[in-house]
Amino acid sequence: DAGVIQSPRHEVTEMGQEVTLRCKPISGHDYLFWYRQTMMRGLELLIYFNNNVPIDDSGMPEDRFSAKMPNASFSTLKIQPSEPRDSAVYFCASSQSRQLDNSPLHFGNGTRLTVT
Amino acid sequence: KQEVTQIPAALSVPEGENLVLNCSFTDSAIYNLQWFRQDPGKGLTSLLLIQSSQREQTSGRLNASLDKSSGRSTLYIAASQPGDSATYLCAARRRNDYKLSFGAGTTVTVRA
Numbered sequence: 001d002a003g004v005i006q007s008p009r010h011e012v013t014e015m016g017q018e019v020t021l022r023c024k025p026i027s028g029h030d031y032l033f034w035y036r037q038t039m040m041r042g043l044e045l046l047i048y049f050n051n052n053v054p055i056d057d058s059g060m061p062e063d064r065f066s067a068k069m070p071n072a073s074f075s076t077l078k079i080q081p082s083e084p085r086d087s088a089v090y091f092c093a094s095s096q097s098r099q100l101d102n103s104p105l106h107f108g109n110g111t112r113l114t115v116t
Numbered sequence: 117k118q119e120v121t122q123i124p125a126a127l128s129v130p131e132g133e134n135l136v137l138n139c140s141f142t143d144s145a146i147y148n149l150q151w152f153r154q155d156p157g158k159g160l161t162s163l164l165l166i167q168s169s170q171r172e173q174t175s176g177r178l179n180a181s182l183d184k185s186s187g188r189s190t191l192y193i194a195a196s197q198p199g200d201s202a203t204y205l206c207a208a209r210r211r212n213d214y215k216l217s218f219g220a221g222t223t224v225t226v227r228a
Contacts, residue, residue, distance in 0.1 A: 004159070031214055043205070043218040056215065091159055095214065104150060105207075105216065107159035 002026075004108035006092050012114045018080040021111045023092030024073055033105065034067055034077050035091040043091075049075065050097070082115045089113070118143045120208055122219035130227050135193035137222045139206035144184045146208045151180050151191050154203045154221065163204075164191070196226045 005024040013019055025032045033048040047057040052069045060067070064083070069075040079086055089110045095103045119142040129135060139149070148167045152160040164173045164180040166189065172181040177194040193200055203223045207216040 033214075042220045043207075045215055048214060050214075056213065093160075104162035104165050105152075105160070106162065107152075109157075109159045 004092055004094050004106050006090075006108035006111050008111060009109065010112045010114075012116065013082055014116055015083055016081045017115075018078065019082045019086075019113060019115075021077040021090050021092075021113070023075045023077070023108060025075070025092070025094030026096075026106055027073065029094035029096045029106070030072070031095040031097060031103075032069060032075050033093040033095075034075070035093060035107075037089045037091060037110070038087075046077070079113075082113075084115045087113055087115050118146075118208055118210060118217040120206060120217045120219040122204075122206060122222050124222060125220065126223045126225075128225040128227060129196055131196060131198060133196055133226075135191075135196050135200070135224060135226075137191040137193075137204050137206075137224070139189040139191070139219055141187045141189075141208045141217070143208075143210075144187055145211055146184065147211045148209050149180075149182055149189050150207045150209070150216070151178075151189075152205045152207065154205060160205065196224075198226045198228045200224060201226050 007022045034046040037043045046059045047067045049069045067077045089112050091110045093105045093107045095105050121140045150165045151163045154160045166173045166182040179192045182189045203221040205221040207218045
């Protein structure tokens with residue numbers, strides 16, 4: 001299995017620009033999570049989906065952030081407009097609910113976002 | 117709200133020494149607790165998952181224990197090796213949903 005695939009690995013953009021981060025979960029996984037990691041705040045859950053439906057987006061910091069999952073194999077996290085304080089590593093992770101009692105989270109390698 | 121704390125933040129040991137990493141959580145109504153490893157510039161890799169009904173899990177040189185009543189989990193790594201150098205994070209999953217609350221991690225350095 002290829003694991004969770006995220007793109008791009010690095011993104012550098014100017015303040016005010018739109019940023020789109022992409023994620024392909026592991027095939028057969030029905031849960032998908034977006035996390036943000038910073039030195040100050042650690043790992044924070046932004047939003048998660050079950051069967052392509054957003055279940056909890058309470059971690060999305062502002063209306064500038066939006067996430068979609070148009071199908072079981074693809075999700076995007078969009079920031080518009082971006083700000084310097086959005087600089088962080090954004091992780092996508094997936095899990096399989098059928099292994100309910102033993103469902104570790106599988107993480108991608110993350111996208112390092114720098115907003116100047 | 118679940119608060120997860122990991123102490124110490126960093127640890128340096130000589131090769132061959134056993135490692136003991138601590139994780140504490142405030143809400144004992146957890147579904148499971150997971151330990152992850154993170155290498156620099158990489159994502160998190162799941163090491164062990166302990167269900168709330170279990171007391172411990174073992175995988176090779178790794179052993180994780182769980183004491184819900186005291187809100188603690190401990191990760192033991194036997195006979196540490198330089199390749200064990202990484203940041204180790206614990207995360208508690210709440211009942212009834214899939215949210216994980218992560219600790220800040222313990223960064224381990226194993227000196228050759």
